[in-house]
Amino acid sequence: MTLSFATVLGMLVFGIGCDADASVPELDRRAQELNKSIMCPVCPGESIDQSQHPLAVQMRAIVGDRLQEGWTAGQINDYFVERYGPSVLLEPPTEGSNLLVWIVPPVGVGLGGLLLYVGIRGMRRRDDAYDSAEPPLSEDERARYFAQIRKFQDDEPVAVSPEESRSRTEADR
């Protein structure tokens, strides 16, 4: 067991240990990060990092140049939003009407969790009541219970399929 576990772990460590990322210049890395958050306006759903469209290539070059000139990520984003509208950002900004897209998930998850909590707690409470407070059936209740069973057996539903009637006759035998 230790052996198999060590193998898995070894793979893991080895894979991540050789950190190729360190060989990429800092500026390139920041450019890539930005590229991944900007959509290519003419290729639906793709970031300019992914896309090979000439426009995406051009936009990548702009991101690189601006970073070189010392622009911040926010300034570069604003630059593109001004030209292509807010839909150019893959991550909607956390402001204005777009706040909704960010607020709903945590609120929904919170409400769901609350519902779950209340549900389980309710179940457990009723269960306690069931365990302790329920008195055993009285003679009278028992008689009623069995009468109901007999009644149920009498008006058993008619078979709706041949298999069913077959299985029922088998059971009767």
Next chain:
Amino acid sequence: MIVDAGSLALWIALLVASYAVLSSLLGAWRRVPELVLSARYGFYTVPFLLLVAAAALVRAFVGHDFSVRYVAENSNLAMPSNYTWVAFYAGNAGSLLFIALVFSGMAVLAVTSISRRLPHVAPYSTAIMAAVVAFFLGIMVFLANPLERLPVPVADGQGINPLLVHFGMFIHPPMQMTGLVSVAIPFSIGVGTLLAGRGGNDDWVDLGRLWGMVSWLILTLGLLLGSWWAYTILGWGGYWAWDPVENSALMPWLATTAFVHSIMVQKRRGMFRMWNIILVAVAFTLAQMGMFINRGGPVPSVHSFAESTMGWLFLLFMTFTLLGSLAAFAWRIDTLKSRSRIESWLSRESAFLAQNALFLAVAFITLWGTVYPVIASVSSDVAITVGEPFFNRVNGPLLLVIIFLMAVGPLLPWRRANGRVVVSALKFPLGGAAVAVAVLAATGVRDPVPVTALAVCAMAVTGIVHEWVRGTISRHRGGENYVVAYGRLLTANRPRYGGYVVHLAIAMLAIGAVGSSFYAAQRDFALEPGESASLGRYSFQYIDFDKTTYTDRDEITARFDVSAGGSRIGTMEARRTFYHDFRIGATRAAIRSTPVEDFYIVPSEFADDGSAVFRAYVNPLVWWMWMSGPLFVLGAALAISPRRPARFRARRFAGAGTNRARMTDGGPNVGASLGPASAVEIPEC
């Protein structure tokens, strides 16, 4: 000629399927077994009729019969003949025929077993499945007939979208379509049970679980193959982008995953009766949503291959399913009382419920993020995009908690656990996590998020391996050799140990996702032939390139001499293809894959003098993601494989007594400390 026979077969199939719906429901309502039987036998003919139609279409493709509109639109004379098979389901009408054919075949299999094992439920299930088939047939016959003739035949067809000409296309789209529509089977079993008023019986659980697992597995493989296709051909070094169509395939997968877990609670404890039917209804609704988004849905996507204007019909069908399920609930709500209750926060039941809630939460967030752009553009007239960064940020933490639950949940006993039991069950997994953190820290990996994620994966893996080792050893003590002991352990409790295999596969996926999303390196290089560049421990020399012109495309192939850590690996080739007619470019990356990391080169631009821009990636641990595929199949197959006939089992338990059976099953023997109530339970899952 055969084309006309195919058209006729479609018509007959539509009539038969519609008859099956009406007659099955009428027979169940008026209690006329003959009607039910005739509906069923009629339904059995539908796949054969569809086979005739499909054969006609394939024949038209192979014989280049361009008098058929669909053939003219999706193939041409230049196309390699084996891709005519792909063309069959590449467009809208053909993919509908494919879906109808495969689904009706699966549905007939399902109906035979349902009518044998759940005779009361069968009429309703048959009607639901026949309605699904009739829906597809109706669209084909009236709106998108794959066998429709052109008024004037053309000399040559338009050809197929070149992005679809890839090996993955033989498998991924049909797998995905089959997966989505097959969710209708567990749905029809669950809702059929509800309609039959037998929601209080747990006899639908085995069949529902079986078909739930089948469609879960198909969906899983569809998603995995799609990611693999994206990774090797789209040339952006990634495999998942939270694209609307990817999301729409993920959502039903999430709901189905929740279902195949919570159905175990009903199987074992008679709980979650209502919940399970809700889950299949949600899963099927989301699957229909997926088909809607894929077919001319409102959200732009890279996947819109089979685009059409009939998305609204799928939306209508989805609304009908949703309202119908709600009505069925309202009608039969009184039949769904649970046999038992959750007794403790610390129990397998609670873990399952939490798992369900989390999966639905991820599905809900994914749905929200996918449709929000539409909501925003309608309500406030702003165009915004909700893309990858949003989903990673919001879903990421939830996925982490899910893997944590995957590590802990299976180790908790049913009903209730006390602190001591939990501590002893979690001793090993927590130890594994601690070792992982220590080793990672020692090698310099200290970023909190990936380290936490990997530690949780290590916890899950250790938990599973520990259970296996302990079970095998205890069987070995009973006299079996280790191999036999391990094999018998796995087959003794198939849902449980099959589930463990699947969990291992999930851990592999998670490890690959963490490695490649936190530690990938990428860089663009502009190179002349002969020049070299390096990324991390890899260096590569751009040797030369070839340009070949075909009738429909230009192919440029670049060759590299690659070495890693100073030692030469060999030559790698990357290709860029440009299709003139479609004005579409496709790439084939050069990938060298090892368990440690992938080295990946993709060409972006070639100038005429041979200088080119390449992008190189080092993607750690991606190999593990693709290797998880076979494990998913293995685990799912084990989990649903039938056990020995019941009479053998009965004899064994009668002879051995439950306690011994529990020990030889090797399940968590924490149950032994639970008091008398648990001793009567057969140890399964």
